[in-house]
Amino acid sequence: MGDGGSPARGASDLRSAAARLGPAGGLRPPDPPPDPRARRWPVAPVAGGAVAALLVVLSLGSLAAVAWRAEGWAALGPADWAAVRFTLLQAVLSATLSVLLAVPVARALARRTFPGRGVLITLLGAPFILPTLVAVLGLLAVFGRNGIVSQGLGLLGLPPLQIYGLTGVVLAHVFFNLPLATRLLLQGWLAIPSERFRLAGALGFSRGAVFRHLEWPMLREMAPGAFLVIFLLCLTSFSVALTLGGGPRATTVELAIYQAFRFDFDLSKAALLALVQFALCAVAAALALGVALPSGTGAGLDRPLARHDLRPGGALAGWDAVVIALAALFLLVPLAVLIGRGAPMVAGLPAAVWVAAARSVAVALVSVALCIGFALALALAIQRARGLAARGLETVGMIALAASPLVIGTGLFILVFPWVDPARLALPVTALVNAAMALPFALRAILPALRQAEATQGRLADHLGLTGSARLRLVILPRLRRPMGFAAGLTGALSMGDLGVIVLFAEREGATLPLQLYRLMGAYRSDDAAGAAVLLLALALAIFWAFDRGGRAHAAT
Amino acid sequence: MLRLDGLRVRLGDFALAADLEIAPGARVAVLGPSGAGKSTLLGAIAGFVPLAGGRVLLDGRDLSATLPGARPLSMLFQDHNLFPHLSAEDNVALGLKPSLRLSAAERAEVAEALARVGLEGYGTRRPADLSGGQQSRVALARALLRRRPLLLLDEPFAALGPALKADMLALVRAILDDTGATLMMVTHDPADARAIAAQALVVAGGRARGPMALGPLLDAPPADLAEYLGTGG
Numbered sequence: 001m002g003d004g005g006s007p008a009r010g011a012s013d014l015r016s017a018a019a020r021l022g023p024a025g026g027l028r029p030p031d032p033p034p035d036p037r038a039r040r041w042p043v044a045p046v047a048g049g050a051v052a053a054l055l056v057v058l059s060l061g062s063l064a065a066v067a068w069r070a071e072g073w074a075a076l077g078p079a080d081w082a083a084v085r086f087t088l089l090q091a092v093l094s095a096t097l098s099v100l101l102a103v104p105v106a107r108a109l110a111r112r113t114f115p116g117r118g119v120l121i122t123l124l125g126a127p128f129i130l131p132t133l134v135a136v137l138g139l140l141a142v143f144g145r146n147g148i149v150s151q152g153l154g155l156l157g158l159p160p161l162q163i164y165g166l167t168g169v170v171l172a173h174v175f176f177n178l179p180l181a182t183r184l185l186l187q188g189w190l191a192i193p194s195e196r197f198r199l200a201g202a203l204g205f206s207r208g209a210v211f212r213h214l215e216w217p218m219l220r221e222m223a224p225g226a227f228l229v230i231f232l233l234c235l236t237s238f239s240v241a242l243t244l245g246g247g248p249r250a251t252t253v254e255l256a257i258y259q260a261f262r263f264d265f266d267l268s269k270a271a272l273l274a275l276v277q278f279a280l281c282a283v284a285a286a287l288a289l290g291v292a293l294p295s296g297t298g299a300g301l302d303r304p305l306a307r308h309d310l311r312p313g314g315a316l317a318g319w320d321a322v323v324i325a326l327a328a329l330f331l332l333v334p335l336a337v338l339i340g341r342g343a344p345m346v347a348g349l350p351a352a353v354w355v356a357a358a359r360s361v362a363v364a365l366v367s368v369a370l371c372i373g374f375a376l377a378l379a380l381a382i383q384r385a386r387g388l389a390a391r392g393l394e395t396v397g398m399i400a401l402a403a404s405p406l407v408i409g410t411g412l413f414i415l416v417f418p419w420v421d422p423a424r425l426a427l428p429v430t431a432l433v434n435a436a437m438a439l440p441f442a443l444r445a446i447l448p449a450l451r452q453a454e455a456t457q458g459r460l461a462d463h464l465g466l467t468g469s470a471r472l473r474l475v476i477l478p479r480l481r482r483p484m485g486f487a488a489g490l491t492g493a494l495s496m497g498d499l500g501v502i503v504l505f506a507e508r509e510g511a512t513l514p515l516q517l518y519r520l521m522g523a524y525r526s527d528d529a530a531g532a533a534v535l536l537l538a539l540a541l542a543i544f545w546a547f548d549r550g551g552r553a554h555a556a557t
Numbered sequence: 558m559l560r561l562d563g564l565r566v567r568l569g570d571f572a573l574a575a576d577l578e579i580a581p582g583a584r585v586a587v588l589g590p591s592g593a594g595k596s597t598l599l600g601a602i603a604g605f606v607p608l609a610g611g612r613v614l615l616d617g618r619d620l621s622a623t624l625p626g627a628r629p630l631s632m633l634f635q636d637h638n639l640f641p642h643l644s645a646e647d648n649v650a651l652g653l654k655p656s657l658r659l660s661a662a663e664r665a666e667v668a669e670a671l672a673r674v675g676l677e678g679y680g681t682r683r684p685a686d687l688s689g690g691q692q693s694r695v696a697l698a699r700a701l702l703r704r705r706p707l708l709l710l711d712e713p714f715a716a717l718g719p720a721l722k723a724d725m726l727a728l729v730r731a732i733l734d735d736t737g738a739t740l741m742m743v744t745h746d747p748a749d750a751r752a753i754a755a756q757a758l759v760v761a762g763g764r765a766r767g768p769m770a771l772g773p774l775l776d777a778p779p780a781d782l783a784e785y786l787g788t789g790g
Contacts, residue, residue, distance in 0.1 A: 465626020
């Protein structure tokens with residue numbers, strides 16, 4: 001009151017103004033302290049802001065575009081509600097099974113050393129970059145109607161397995177997420193100080209007491225985060241539902257959007273479903289951010305163990321061996337069978353598959369360039385900003401976790417349709433959307449390394465007047481090589497194997513390798529499909545390996 | 558002349574005030590209990606700690622709004638004085654040109670600075686391949702090359718053994734003789750202070766006092782300093 005710009009300023013206003021200067025302020029208010037960060041990255045706020053705007057337009061703008069073109073709001077029909085129910089049901093089942101099964105596996109890995117343990121733990125990270133269709137084909141080769149298990153049942157006179165529907169969708173999701181859950185829980189186990197196990201050994205704890213006092217508290221902390229991450233991943237699952245689900249009883253919301261758009265061109269329904277999907281993902285993502293999310297990088301998971309609460313040998317060791325063997329078989333047999341079938345077919349694949357493979361590699365490389373550029377610009381802007389602005393930018397960087405590629409694709413299709421033939425934009429749009437989808441993971445890898453580099457080297461760089469491109473080139477990039485290589489590999493592999501937005505845009509021509517593979521599966525050309533799957537797997541792994549290795553080779557440590 | 562004109566720092570509950578002058582070419586030890594704000598004082602002069610009031614003036618020029626990299630001073634921190642991914646040569650060359658695009662003459666200057674600190678032929682090594690003492694020498698070579706009129710040392714040699722530390726202090730003395738720069742050096746060790754400084758600042762109780770003659774101060778320290786030094790009765 002009083003100094004709010006009233007025309008009659010009185011003596012009390014002057015006094016309060018003088019009081020605000022403070023006793024030592026003298027006649028002149030102190031200069032605002034110079035903020036060295038302000039001039040470290042002259043371009044960072046512009047570039048970071050542009051990337052953030054692009055991401056918001058991609059995710060929310062495409063949603064708005066779909067809503068805008070929707071003609072009248074039909075209510076959700078019974079089939080749509082069934083899709084919502086199925087989406088939630090399969091996600092809950094997949095996440096629950098993945099986490100529950102991961103508990104014995106992670107525990108066995110945490111307390112045993114055996115030759116190949118490090119390799120197995122590394123392999124547990126592989127499903128993340130495994131193209132979905134490759135895994136689906138592998139699972140079909142083992143659990144499908146003509147798969148190994150069904151053939152074995154046939155010998156016993158039993159009917160073959162029925163994999164299509166809820167069973168197949170959940171099976172595939174557990175295949176992908178059991179390893180992830182195992183790694184997350186293994187991190188928790190290895191984070192329990194070995195001194196506590198030593199104490200447990202000294203006090204003669206029983207297995208039950210060890211579980212109750214050491215392992216259960218860790219699980220209570222880690223398991224909800226692992227569950228939510230997997231729930232969120234399964235919520236947006238499209239290609240698993242496309243290949244193993246389908247039909248009125250096993251359609252996810254993502255699949256329903258695709259069908260409404262591609263088969264019926266019913267934009268109002270697609271829009272409505274897109275909003276439902278966005279709401280589901282936003283709620284799940286908000287929950288996931290609220291719970292302490294375990295970080296997935298898992299450095300140091302293969303370090304040696306010091307467990308003093310275990311006696312060598314015995315029934316417990318046998319149980320652990322069985323658990324580890326079962327998990328390894330579940331993960332490796334489908335891939336081994338697929339590779340056995342497909343590898344001899346690769347050389348004889350039709351030319352169209354090779355052309356599609358070349359196209360996919362090009363898309364993946366563009367995607368990598370875009371994603372790394374986005375992540376770097378955003379990370380530098382986040383590092384520079386403060387408080388709310390920094391948090392806002394970070395949230396925007398993670399927005400792809402809640403956005404659905406199908407919704408983005410539908411929106412972009414509607415926006416470009418009046419101007420360009422969407423089929424001509426199929427590959428650029430795929431590269432862009434893949435980059436946006438991989439951005440949360442790239443940001444998670446790069447941002448901590450950037451913060452670390454600034455925390456340890458920023459003061460010296462400030463002192464020596466290193467700003468702008470010299471700072472980036474000499475101080476920051478050398479420290480980011482390793483996480484950037486990892487992020488680039490991840491992005492390339494994800495983009496290589498992605499079957500999402502491309503199915504909306506591509507016509508007969510211009511397919512990527514996953515789309516070509518999907519068409520071969522649809523045409524029941526199973527030999528070619530197996531060959532194409534092996535080629536896809538090899539290319540995805542090669543791209544990941546090349547970038548990740550490139551980052552390590554010249555990394556400054 | 559360095560002048561701290563009504564300088565005030567406030568970081569949460571912590572407060573520090575300084576109002577003093579240091580003559581050009583003076584060698585001043587900064588003494589005081591742990592946590593009293595010795596490093597904060599140097600950080601404020603170098604531009605890393607925001608001022609809540611007052612000014613930092615060097616030879617009459619107000620530095621308060623100048624970015625750290627543009628201030629006419631060199632500083633050695635407690636750690637992280639070198640970029641671990643750059644060679645010793647490049648680390649020194651950064652003191653000449655942040656872009657690292659050097660002319661032949663500038664390269665020769667870098668080599669000469671490395672030779673001055675006894676690291677001839679070590680230019681291509683990375684910090685990880687150098688001992689702690691050699692790393693300190695690289696940082697000193699850079700300070701030598703920068704030729705700024707004020708040198709701030711925030712205990713950069715604290716992790717070195719006594720003999721190495723004595724070597725470093727001798728090197729600092731030689732550099733100061735050469736450049737004529739003013740020195741402010743934070744230290745916990747009265748012997749280090751005596752080895753290089755003639756004057757002292759005492760940072761205690763939220764104030765920096767001084768400069769005063771070092772010898773008499775250490776011979777008869779005031780109560781707060783005596784308690785810290787362990788020489789009081």
